[in-house]
Amino acid sequence: NAGVTQTPKFRVLKTGQSMTLLCAQDMNHEYMYWYRQDPGMGLRLIHYSVGEGTTAKGEVPDGYNVSRLKKQNFLLGLESAAPSQTSVYFCASRLAGSTDTQYFGPGTRLTVL
């Protein structure tokens, strides 16, 4: 049981490049979330999903797209990276219909030059 894993751990992009961050969970959780965390700040929700094939916007969705084709995977895409997207990205998952905690991945550190 690996919990929540994220790929890659680190990435450096040039402005305008695109990339996809992968989040995978093996706990059969319905809900999945993508957050970003800037230095010295709390986490801000980008997008989330309540089930396979469904996604919704969070607090800061602009510049990002997501897909949830499989229940265990949640992908975060940057179509045209900007320096303002330099951040640490965390994925989390949670069991639906309960107050159960969110389980977080180890994070992806992204730098956009």
Place this chain on the structure above:
Amino acid sequence: LAKTTQPISMDSYEGQEVNITCSHNNIATNDYITWYQQFPSQGPRFIIQGYKTKVTNEVASLFIPADRKSSTLSLPRVSLSDTAVYYCLVGGKAAGNKLTFGGGTRVLVKP
């Protein structure tokens, strides 16, 4: 979404008890109070959750007064490894429950 207010930072010494109070004046009836711990370069980790009165686990205690407008996380006999940022969140179990993270409380435990 209920917002929370907590101190920016706190210093303590090894072996002391650390109490962090969080204000959540507009907490909803269905909301639970959850605390997370985050170490540098790691994702947040669940510590404790409660709805009212007192909850205790092997890591911490959570005190919630009757009006539920605040809560206090108590860390007994802290060690250096308890140095971390602690977040207080409120939220229910509604579909797509979106947890709002504030700035958290940075706790520094000194030798």
